[in-house]
Each structure stands twice: as structure tokens, then as C-alpha cells.
Amino acid sequence: MPRARIPHARVLASADSPFLSLPPPFLAPRLLHAAPFPPPSRTASAKPSAAATACAHAQQKKEQDSFCPRRSHGASGLIGLRYAHISAFAHQQTRRYATDSTPLVRGVDSLPQMSRTSRARRVPKVLSRVPTASLHRPPPRSAPDVIRKVPSKTKTPTSATSHDERLMNLRRRRALATERRRLDIMLSYEPDTGDAALMQMGRYRTLQRRLYNYSRTNPTVLDMGRPDEPLQSSRLLFRAFAGVARNLYPGARRSSHAIKINHDPRTKLWLSHIFRETGIQEEEPVWNNWMALEQGLRQTSWPRMLLYLVDRKPDRALQFLRVIARDPSLEVNPPILADTLEILARRYIKGEMQGTSKKSTFVPTFCHIFRQYLADTKPVCTQDLLLSIARLAHAEDLKLVYHLIEDKVFWGYDTLLHWANTFGKLGEHKYALFCLEKIVRIGNSSAGKQDLVARERFRWSCALILRESVSNGQNYHMTADIVAQFLKLGVKLDILLYNVIMSNAMEAGDYSVAFRVFSLLEENGVQPDKKTYSILLHGCSVAENPPMFRDFAERCQKKALEWQDPWLASDCLYYEYICHHNHSEDMEQVYSILHRTYSKFFAHERLEWISAGYNRTTQRLAMQRELKSESETSDQGSLFEPQPLLEPPTVAIYIMLQTEIQRAMAISTRHVWDLYLRFRLVVRERQNPLILELARNPTVWNAFLFAFCKKQQFANASHLIKSMPSPNIYSWNIFMQAFFKTSQIQAAERVYHIMQTRDVQPDQFTFGVLLRGYARAQRAEKIGQVMERMDNEKQLHPAMLQALSRMRDRESLMRELEQGRLRKETAEKEKVEREEAEKRGRWELPRFKPLVSLSPRGDVEL
Structure with a gap:
């Protein structure tokens, strides 16, 4: 065409x-x-x-x-x-x-x-x-x-944006299906399925909020200014709280569309009147401004104002909540208060209100509101609120809160387990066991109880409680009682709990009990694992006489080679270091023994830089030939059977480096400096990942610092401490102790001053260094100041008593010690009084003036 x-x-x-x-x-x-x-x-x-x-x-x-x-x-x-x-x-x-x-x-x-x-x-x-x-x-x-x-102004959608949207929709649909299944399971156990009864349950409200967030297919705008009736029981207020809670949980934020809340424009005017010219901690002026409003306005507007504060001004929300909770004329819906407390607790945990509102007053506020409004409705508190309370409460307040809500809230399995873990970390094993008993009572039958107890999370909680019960070096005698309580609950001891029992015994120095438990493992049908041998071998290393456990150490070496476990091999190397370092004067012999032990497990490539200045290649080859000949002629060939060499952990490298430093110290100070230069060169070249990882820790730098200070190489020590990544308290203690030993008191005090200016808090060893240094310098006036900073147990340590015995002016010493004791008692008394006053300030509600008379029209007409 x-x-x-x-x-x-x-x-x-x-x-x-x-x-x-x-x-x-x-x-x-x-x-x-x-x-x-x-x-x-x-x-x-x-x-x-x-x-x-x-x-x-x-x-x-x-x-x-x-x-x-x-x-x-x-x-x-x-x-x-x-x-x-x-x-x-x-x-x-x-x-x-x-x-x-x-x-x-x-x-x-x-x-x-x-x-x-x-x-x-x-x-x-x-x-x-x-x-x-x-x-x-x-x-x-x-x-x-x-x-x-x-x-x-409109961005053209890209493939990445569409991909993110598809991924978000996929997560949203999965989360929606999961929450629907949870809701169906919950409703199957509830006899009353009416909406009014269900909204009083925290679990139901949590699930409904999540269902609302996940069921929306587009971003949503909620207009809170349209209705004029009270919002206490409206679905609009519930959806608004769902939108606020969505932003606080990363999973919900990634899996649902955004919700924007358009607040009533009158709300901002009301709040500006209530909070005018008031500080963040002032409650009485806020109370007076609140009571100046007309009663009907207060009743209809407080949900809108509370929602606005929770969404836009959360630092003022707790202050407002403490005020309206004292107003007897309000008809308050308990679920609104419970959801508000949950959102505020979540904001405190996320750190969104630090520096603007007192975090310490949140838990007391929860307790006051709980007694007045929430205690009569048992399931009104959500599980997220109870979890947050356990994280926000002070250690001394947690038991008070537990007694208050113990039988007045609904406890979920994970919530009780969280409270048990919290009590266990604080060393309160009795309360932790109470929580575990509540978990067992959740089961309706023996099979159900056994299923709850057999869960891995439950066993890890038992291990945490048992381990932390002796964290302060005390209450070891309670281990048997705690284990007996576990058995009453139906817990079956596995290798995890056995390891904790043996670890507690080793730390307490009860070696006979630890090895008796180890011998009972096979009788009870439990196989020891790698951690079992590491726990026992480490306890043997820190014992008073480590060589007496030589047979067990050789058994650990066999297991390390059999299992190809580098950490158990490192424990074996550390045991050899402890045995020979403290009982031998010949560093060459110690060096040879440790290198031989190291060669059984690890390759020498990571240590080539150490031997660069000593021509150790011939010796290393001789060691390898010796090991090979022993593996061919030994009857116990499994010990020296050729195995692929392991990659050494940083602990093994540090032990060998520490041995090299001590060996260099036995030769000359020049050898120590050369070794330090080679180590720093390897770190700067960044070609050895193990050395780089080791250099991030101040421990290896402190080893060189101790060597320089012991040889009185203060110029090298000063150069090292300036080039260290981050000197810790041990670095300053080593440096300061070296100056005291050489009677350089002013230099030692200068080090102590530098440590304080860098915000490094002194420990008890620091005060011990100061005390021994001042005793050597016959400075009685300084000893009294140091003694008031030390613990009573440290004061009676034999090293401290021996240092004080060197003082020649005993009269001045006794006078300074008495004055230091009086100052210490006064400071402790003041500290106790401050803590009591702070506790009373947290728990006591402010005493407001009597209710003011209200004008017929009110002070605010909007």
C-alpha cells in the first residue's frame, strides 16, 4: 500500500x-x-x-x-x-x-x-x-x-527498588501466615472469644497488631482528627498503636508497609498548655496545668494526647503517664496503659530516650500503674512488656517486681525463661529456680512437662544458673542443692551440665570432686567432649602443683591429636608452659620443650619471623626428625602418629612469643629490642593474619612492656606504650610498678596521673602497687589515702602486710591508717545513704497538692 x-x-x-x-x-x-x-x-x-x-x-x-x-x-x-x-x-x-x-x-x-x-x-x-x-x-x-x-520530582522505579518491594511482600506474606497460625492456636485455648474479652488480653492485642501491619498491601495514613467521641475502645486508636509499635521492631518494619499518623491538630495545643514552662522532671506544674482543664475535656482528650506523646514526644510520655495515673476522675482503659508502657519500654531499650527522661523511674512507674489499673486483669500485660521489665529493672528492684506480678500476669514460656536467665546472671539462683518451676507447671501432663524440660533453651538456662551461682567465688556449696532441684524438675544431666559442675569444682580447687564426676560420665552413658578435657586441663594448669596431673595431660594430648582440636592442643601447650616455666631456671631447656610440644600439633610457618635472628632452622629440622623416629619406634604410636598439622590459634602463638621474650631476656636486653622490632615489622606488613589478630589485644604488647621494665629499659618502655593501640589497666600497672621498684616516686605518680586523665579506672592491683611503692619509700601519709580505696580482703593479703611491716615510723603509720579507716567508713555510710535516697526517689510518687477547683468553662477553650 x-x-x-x-x-x-x-x-x-x-x-x-x-x-x-x-x-x-x-x-x-x-x-x-x-x-x-x-x-x-x-x-x-x-x-x-x-x-x-x-x-x-x-x-x-x-x-x-x-x-x-x-x-x-x-x-x-x-x-x-x-x-x-x-x-x-x-x-x-x-x-x-x-x-x-x-x-x-x-x-x-x-x-x-x-x-x-x-x-x-x-x-x-x-x-x-x-x-x-x-x-x-x-x-x-x-x-x-x-x-x-x-x-x-517523582523517581523512576528501578530494578533494585522493585526487587526490594518483592522481597518485602514475600516477607510480609510469610509473616502474615505465621501470625495467623499463632492466633488460631491461641483462640483454640480460649473459652470466651468475644472481642471485648479478647482485647483485654495482651497476647491477642500483640497478634492483632502484627496481623494489621502485615495484612496491609500499601502504605496507610491514619487520621486521628476525624472522630469526636472518646478513642478508648475504638479500632482507630488500636491501629495507631500498631503503627507506632511497627517502627520499634526491625522485623515488622522490614516486612510491612509504612503507617503515617495524622494527629488531631488540637492535641498539640492542649499539650503546649499542659507542659508550658515545665522541665522534663517537673511533675507538680504539669499536674496543676492538667487539672486546670475541664473534666470532660480531660476524659475525651487524654487518649489522643497520650498517643501523640508516644509517637512524637516520647521523652514527655512517661511524665504525662505518671500524671494522668493520679487523676481519680478519669475512666482509664487498662489495655491502653499496658500498650503505652510496652512502647516506652521498647524505646528505653533501644536507647531513644537517653538523656531526656529518667530511665530509673520507668519500672517504679510500671509498678504503680500495675497496682492501680492492671492487677485486676491478669492477662492484660503483653509478653514484650514483661520481657522489657526484666531488662530495665535494677538488680535490687527485680525481686520486688517479681513478687508484685508473680501471680497477677500471664507468663509465657519464653518470658519465664528470660526472667530465669536474668535472675541467674545476677546470682539469684533461688528466684531463677522459681521461674523454672513455673515453666514445668505449664505442662498439663507428664509428657508435656518432660517436653518443656527437654528443650535446648531450658537446658542452657539451667547451665547458666548453675554457672553464675559461683561467679563471685562463693556459694560453691550450693552446687549440690541446685543440681538436686534440677533433678526434681525432671532435667536429665547431659554433658553440658556435667561440664559446668566440673568447671565450678575446678575453680573452687575441689579437684577430687571434678575428677570423680569425670569418672562417672561413662557410667551414666555420657561421652566427654572437647570442652570437658579443656576445662579439666585448665584447672590442672592453675593448680598449686601442676606436674602432679601429668598423666591426664598426656591423655589430653592424645585426644587433641585424635580430634584435631587446636584449642585443646593450645591448652596442652599452656600446661607445659606452666609446668616448666615456674620450675626451671634454664630457659633454653624450657624453649626446647615447648617447641617440641608445639611441633606435635602446629605448623612452624607462623613462627618463622621469630627465628629469623637465631638460626633455628637446623634445630627445628632436628626436632622433626626426632619426632618422626619416635613415631616409628614407639609402642604407643597413636600419640606420635603422623597427622596433618593444625592452624595455631592466637593463644598458641602468644605462648611461643612469650617464651621467646623470656629467652631473649636471659641473653641480653638488645635481643628483646630486636624481637620487638621484628614483631612490629610483621604487624606493619599485615601479611600474617594471626599476628594481626594477636596485635589487636594489648596482652602481647604488655609482654614486651614487662620485659623492658624488668630490665629497666624505660626509654624502650615509653616508646612502646606510646605506640600501643590501646593501653589497658595492666599496661599502666606494669609501668608504674617499675618506677616504684627503682624508687622513682614522682615518675610513678606521673604514670598514675596519666592513667586517670585517660579515663582508665584503677583496680585493686593498682592500689596494691601504690601501697607497696609508698611503703618502700616510707611515705606514711600516702599509705592512709591508698588504704581507704582498697577492699578489706586486699588489706589483709600477706603481700600487703609484708609491705607495711617495712615501715620504720610505726606511730605515723598507725595514725594514718586510723584516719584512713574513719574516712572510708564515712564514705561508705554516705554511699549507702545516697543509694537509699535514690531508691526512695525512684519508688515514691510525688505528693501533689489537693485538687484545684475547676472553672465552669475551663482555662482552655479549643
Whole structure:
């Protein structure tokens, strides 16, 4: 068919040429003429043919109306329909100058679920010759003669954005299905399924909030200014609390759409009146301003104000909550208070209100509100609120809170387990056992109780309680009673609990009990694991006479080679270090023994830099030949059986480096400095990952510092402590003790001052260093000041008593000690009084003045 004659040939030129389809900005007014093909009138009664209908289907009627002016033209209606997409496409090339982001023609890449062949059939041939990127430019809002270049405010969706949306929707659907299953399980146990009764239950409200968040398919805007009736029982207020809670939980925020709350504009005016000229801790002025409002206004407006504060001003929410809880004229809905406390507790845990509101007053506020409003409705508190209370309560307040809510709230399995863990970390094993007993009583049958006790989380809680019961070096005698309580609950002792029992015995020095328990493992059908041998071997290493456990150490070496466990091998290496370092004067012999033990387990490549200055290659090869010959001739070949060498942990590297430092100290101070330079060079080259990891810890630097100070190389020690990544308290103690031993009192005091200026808190060893140094210098006036900072147990230590016995002026010493004792008793008494006053300030509610008389109209008319 011959081509139709079309005026304005520039249109076809723009459509056929990809170069002209992207004109520069100064050509835009000439190329953006209106389309010469008018669309058919919407009022036309004649129906087009099938071919014309198929061509017109490629463009939406709205887009035709936007780009094709309604004016008569010489071309027929069929020609206009046939070439309508050409004129539309011509305008498509200039859409980068448009101001609207609505697409005109869907690009080839945007056609969903279509193969390449089907896409080619659906897209016109004219479109297929033009770059795809030009198909996504937004159209103008109208068809003016001149279009200005205005940047679009709407971002074009990218593939990454669409991917994030699909991922979010996938997570949302999964979370929605999970919460629905949880709700069905919960409702199956509830006899009363009425909405009013269920809304009094914290579990139900939590599930409903999550269901509301996950069921929305688009962002939501909640308008809180529309209804004028009270919001205490409305669904709108419940959804608003769901929107506030969504932002506090990362999982809900990633898996649901955003919720924006448009608060009542009157709320801000009411609150500005209530909080005018009041501090964050002032409650009486807030109370007076609140009571100045008309009673009806207070009753209808307090939910809106509380919601606004929780959402926008959370630092004022607790202050407002403490005020309205004292107003006897309010009719308060307990679920609103419980949900508010949950949100505020979550904000405190996330650290969003630090420095603006007292965190210590939250738990007492919860207790006051609980007694007054929440205690009568047992399941009103949510499980998240109870979990947060355990995290926010002071150690001395946690038992008081537990006694208050013990039988007045609904306890979930995980909530009780969390409280048991919290009590266990505080060393309160009795209360922790109370929580475990409550968990067992949840089960309705013996099988159900056994299932609750057999869970891994329950066993780990038992191990935590048993371990922390002796964390302060006391209450070891309670281990047997705690284990007996576990057995009454139905707990079966496994290797985890056995390891804790043996660890407690080893720390207490009860080696006979530890090895007796170890011998009973096989009788009870329990196999020891790697941690079992490590616990026992470490206890043997810190014993008074480590060589007496030589047989067990050799057994641990066999297990380390059999299991290929680098940490158990490191414990074996440490045992050898302790045995020979404290009982041998020949460092070459100690060096040889430790290198031989090291060669059994680990490769020497990580230690090549240490032997660079000592020519140890020949000795290392001789050790390897010796080990090989022993493996061939020994009857117990399993001990020296060739095994693949392990990658040494940083602990093993540190032990060998410590041995090298001590060996260098036995030779000369120059060797220590050379070893330090090689270590620093290896750290700077960053080619040895184990050395880099070891250098991040100040311990290895302290080993060099101790060597320099012991040899009185203070210049090298000063250079080292300046170049250390982060000196700790042990670094300063070593440095200060070296100056005291050389009678450089002013230098030692200068080190102590530098330590304080760097915010490094002194420990009891620091005071011991000061006391011994001042006793050596006969400074009685300083000893009294140090003694009042020391613990009573440290004062009676034999080293402290021996240092004081060197004082020649006993009369001055006794006078200073007595004055220090009096100052210490006074400081302790003041500390106790401050703690009691602080506790009373937390728990006592402020005594407000009597209720003021209200004016008929109120002070605020809004």
C-alpha cells in the first residue's frame, strides 16, 4: 500500500532516526509540535474496522487525548488510527523534558512474563528500532507548544527498588501466615472469644497488631482528627498503636508497609498548655496545668494526647503517664496503659530516650500503674512488656517486681525463661529456680512437662544458673542443692551440665570432686567432649602443683591429636608452659620443650619471623626428625602418629612469643629490642593474619612492656606504650610498678596521673602497687589515702602486710591508717545513704497538692 502523504515530515524523521530522536534542549521547541493525526471523536457513532481496532489497542485512549488535539484534519479517520502510534512515539522521544512521570507506552523490558519472541510480536516495528531507554521517559501533563525543562520530582522505579518491594511482600506474606497460625492456636485455648474479652488480653492485642501491619498491601495514613467521641475502645486508636509499635521492631518494619499518623491538630495545643514552662522532671506544674482543664475535656482528650506523646514526644510520655495515673476522675482503659508502657519500654531499650527522661523511674512507674489499673486483669500485660521489665529493672528492684506480678500476669514460656536467665546472671539462683518451676507447671501432663524440660533453651538456662551461682567465688556449696532441684524438675544431666559442675569444682580447687564426676560420665552413658578435657586441663594448669596431673595431660594430648582440636592442643601447650616455666631456671631447656610440644600439633610457618635472628632452622629440622623416629619406634604410636598439622590459634602463638621474650631476656636486653622490632615489622606488613589478630589485644604488647621494665629499659618502655593501640589497666600497672621498684616516686605518680586523665579506672592491683611503692619509700601519709580505696580482703593479703611491716615510723603509720579507716567508713555510710535516697526517689510518687477547683468553662477553650 502506498505511503500516506503526511504534512510535517519532521515527525517521521524523528521516528525513523535514533539521532534525531534525542534532540538537544535548544531544539525542543521546534520538534515538539502537536500531533497531526486527530483521534476519532468519542461521540462518533460509526465503529472502526477490526484492523483499525487492533492498531488503536496499542495506545490507551487517555494518552491519545493528551497528545492528539481535538481538531479536524484532512486525513481520514482510518489513517489517523493507523498512524496514531507514530505521532505518539514522536512525542515519546522528548519526554525527558516533561514534568509528569506517567508512562505513555510500556517499554519492552516492562512487559511481564513474556518471552523475547512474544515481546517482539507485541511491540510495533517502529518501536523496535529505537533504544529501549527512551520508552520510559514520562509524558507532559498537557500538549503545549513549548515545554520547559523541569526536573521530575517523582523517581523512576528501578530494578533494585522493585526487587526490594518483592522481597518485602514475600516477607510480609510469610509473616502474615505465621501470625495467623499463632492466633488460631491461641483462640483454640480460649473459652470466651468475644472481642471485648479478647482485647483485654495482651497476647491477642500483640497478634492483632502484627496481623494489621502485615495484612496491609500499601502504605496507610491514619487520621486521628476525624472522630469526636472518646478513642478508648475504638479500632482507630488500636491501629495507631500498631503503627507506632511497627517502627520499634526491625522485623515488622522490614516486612510491612509504612503507617503515617495524622494527629488531631488540637492535641498539640492542649499539650503546649499542659507542659508550658515545665522541665522534663517537673511533675507538680504539669499536674496543676492538667487539672486546670475541664473534666470532660480531660476524659475525651487524654487518649489522643497520650498517643501523640508516644509517637512524637516520647521523652514527655512517661511524665504525662505518671500524671494522668493520679487523676481519680478519669475512666482509664487498662489495655491502653499496658500498650503505652510496652512502647516506652521498647524505646528505653533501644536507647531513644537517653538523656531526656529518667530511665530509673520507668519500672517504679510500671509498678504503680500495675497496682492501680492492671492487677485486676491478669492477662492484660503483653509478653514484650514483661520481657522489657526484666531488662530495665535494677538488680535490687527485680525481686520486688517479681513478687508484685508473680501471680497477677500471664507468663509465657519464653518470658519465664528470660526472667530465669536474668535472675541467674545476677546470682539469684533461688528466684531463677522459681521461674523454672513455673515453666514445668505449664505442662498439663507428664509428657508435656518432660517436653518443656527437654528443650535446648531450658537446658542452657539451667547451665547458666548453675554457672553464675559461683561467679563471685562463693556459694560453691550450693552446687549440690541446685543440681538436686534440677533433678526434681525432671532435667536429665547431659554433658553440658556435667561440664559446668566440673568447671565450678575446678575453680573452687575441689579437684577430687571434678575428677570423680569425670569418672562417672561413662557410667551414666555420657561421652566427654572437647570442652570437658579443656576445662579439666585448665584447672590442672592453675593448680598449686601442676606436674602432679601429668598423666591426664598426656591423655589430653592424645585426644587433641585424635580430634584435631587446636584449642585443646593450645591448652596442652599452656600446661607445659606452666609446668616448666615456674620450675626451671634454664630457659633454653624450657624453649626446647615447648617447641617440641608445639611441633606435635602446629605448623612452624607462623613462627618463622621469630627465628629469623637465631638460626633455628637446623634445630627445628632436628626436632622433626626426632619426632618422626619416635613415631616409628614407639609402642604407643597413636600419640606420635603422623597427622596433618593444625592452624595455631592466637593463644598458641602468644605462648611461643612469650617464651621467646623470656629467652631473649636471659641473653641480653638488645635481643628483646630486636624481637620487638621484628614483631612490629610483621604487624606493619599485615601479611600474617594471626599476628594481626594477636596485635589487636594489648596482652602481647604488655609482654614486651614487662620485659623492658624488668630490665629497666624505660626509654624502650615509653616508646612502646606510646605506640600501643590501646593501653589497658595492666599496661599502666606494669609501668608504674617499675618506677616504684627503682624508687622513682614522682615518675610513678606521673604514670598514675596519666592513667586517670585517660579515663582508665584503677583496680585493686593498682592500689596494691601504690601501697607497696609508698611503703618502700616510707611515705606514711600516702599509705592512709591508698588504704581507704582498697577492699578489706586486699588489706589483709600477706603481700600487703609484708609491705607495711617495712615501715620504720610505726606511730605515723598507725595514725594514718586510723584516719584512713574513719574516712572510708564515712564514705561508705554516705554511699549507702545516697543509694537509699535514690531508691526512695525512684519508688515514691510525688505528693501533689489537693485538687484545684475547676472553672465552669475551663482555662482552655479549643
